[in-house]
Each structure stands twice: as C-alpha cells, then as structure tokens.
Amino acid sequence: MTLLNNNERQQVTDAIAAVERETDAELVTVLAERADDYAYIPLLWAGLIALLLPGALLFFTAAISASTLLLIQWSVFVALALVFRLPAVTTRMIPKSVRHWRAANLARRQFLEQNLHHTRDATGMLIFVSEAERYVEIIADRGISQHVDDSEWQAIVSAFTARVRAGETRAGFLECIAACGEKLHTAVPATHERNELPNHLVVLD
Template identity: 70%
Template sequence: MTLLTQDEQQQVAEAIDRIEQHTDAEVVTVLAAQADDYHYIPLLWAGLAALLLPGILVVLTGWLSSGWLLLTQWLTFIVLALVFRMPGVTTRLIPRSVRHWRACNLAHRQFIQLGLHHTSDATGMLIFVSEAERYVEIMVDRGISQRIDDSVWESIIADFTAHVRQGKTLEGFLVCIDACGAELRQAVPATHERNELPNRLVILS
C-alpha cells in the first residue's frame, strides 16, 4: 500500500488553501494506512479452527487418540496463525463492521487530537480516510453542523469512498475538498482572514 507522495500531499494542502479563502471553516485532512494492525484476528481464527478441527476428524474417522488430538490442535493453530498473518488473507478475515468500527474510532480520536473541537467559532472539519479499510468520514464541529445537515456529506463520502476503492486516493481528496468547499462557501462564508490549523495532509502510516 502506497500513501501519497510529497507532491501529492502538497496538492491536497493547496486545495485546502483555496477553499479556506472563501469560508471560516478550518479544514484538516488525515490519511491513515490502516486503522488497526489487527494482530489478534489471525490468532482468533486459528484458535477457533484448532478447536473445531479435532471434532470434525472424529466425525469423519470415528477415532482420534488424546495424544493425536493435542498434536493436531497445536499444528493447526501454528500453521493457520502463520497463514492468516499474510496481509491479503488477514483483510479477508476481518468483518466489514469491525474494520469500519476501528476506522471510525480512529477518526474520532484524530478530531480531538488535532484540536478541531477548539476552533474559535467551532467551525472545524475533518476529512478522514483509512486506505486499508476503504473508509472515509467527514466530521464537523457544531458551527458547521448547525448550518449544514449531515446528509449533505453522504454523497460526498460515497464518491470519495469509490475513489479509494479504485486506488485513486489523491483524486478522491481533491474532488472531496472542492465539493466540501462549495457547501462551506454558501453556509459558512469567510468573514475574516485566519488560519488556526495547518492545512497539510496528516499521514498516519
């Protein structure tokens, strides 16, 4: 998985600069390689398989000594734990709900850690992407949510998510930022010059 290059990150920063000239919103973008390392997932599935396999063998063969039972369980656990740790395999073992839950938690933590809830007019906006989970979220503070309904962001998020699935993360960012800028320009127009938060793309690798 390749995150954006320095030149691509600069393009994102410049896009934020452009829209912030016309709105009081403070926009911050975050790109994460993945929301969690999911180390426990391979162990969980390997352990479950190790518990079930002996029972299946007993049904099929009708016999399995206690010594072979223990050996079979250990070998099953070790082999599958190693196989399931392969990135391509691990991703398929994680339920979509779990992946999105972890990504959502990370997005909320970033909103707080980056100070988006402390802007002077409560006009912070976070555009968050986690590539491994194919997850996109837009979070706004009350100064924006009181003027723009959350449903407005749904189509923007859906479009961005489609770009991420196609491996077009940069294009997704630029389209998303411009779309958000159009909404912010109307609902939260610029009243004075300011830049409380950095416009650079925050990378979580």
C-alpha cells in the same frame, strides 16, 4: 498499499489552502493505513479451527494417536495464526460493521487530537479516510453543522469512498476538498484571513 507520495500530499495541502481562502472553515485531512491491527482476530479464528480439527480428523480417521493429534492441532494453529495475520487476509475476516465501527472511532479521536474542536468559531472540519477499511467520514464542528446539515456531506463521502475502493485516494481527496469547498464558501464564507490549523495531510501508518 501506499499512503500517497510527497507530491500527492502537497497537492492535498494546496487544495486545502485554496478552499480556506474562501471560507472561515478550518479543514484537516487524515489518511490512515488501517483503523486497527485487529491482533485478536487471527488468534481467534486459528484457535477455533484448531479446536474443531480433532473431531473432524477422528471422524475420517479413527486410528490416530493422541500425541499425533495434539501435534497436528498445534501445527495448524500456528500456521493459520501466521497466515491470518497477513493484512489482506485479516481485513477479509472481519465483518464490515466491525471495521467501520473501528474506523469511526479513530475518526472521532483524530477530530480531538487535531484540535478541530478548539477553533475560534467552532468551524473545524475533518476529512478522514482509512484505506484498509475503505472508510471515509466528514466530521464538522457546530460552527459548520448549524449551517450545513450532516446529510449534505453524504454524497461527497459516497463518491470519495468509491475512489478509495478503486485505489484512487489522491483523486478522491482533491474532489472531496473541492466539493466541500463549494458548500463551505456559501455556508461559512471568509470574513477574515486565518489559518489556525496546519493544512498538510496527516498520515497514520
């Protein structure tokens, strides 16, 4: 998984700059490799399987000593804990609802950390992506949401999510920024030149 190279990041920056020339909105894009390391998940599953293992072994093999059983149990626990720590494996073990909940929490934290709630006319807008969770969200401050209902961003989010699933994050960003720009140009047209927040892509890896 790569979080866009320098040339691709510059394309995102240029796309934001082009949109902001036509609107008072302040766009910030954030790309996260993953929303959480889910450190407890591998241990939870490994421990559960290790606890159930003795019963299964005794059911099929009665002649096994307690020390051997304990050794097998600990070996299985350690091996599974290591295997389940692999990012590709860990992600598949977590329910979609949990993954999206974690990603949504990170998106809201980023909205605050990137100072999108402190723009002059409350016209900050976050385009957030977490690749591991295949999660995309657009969060707009009240200066935008009072003109554009949140439901209007859903089609753009769905199209971007499909791009992320296909491994086309760069194209997804460019299409999303352009689509948002069309709505923002009408809803929050430019009244004066401004650039309160940086245009570069924020990468969390």
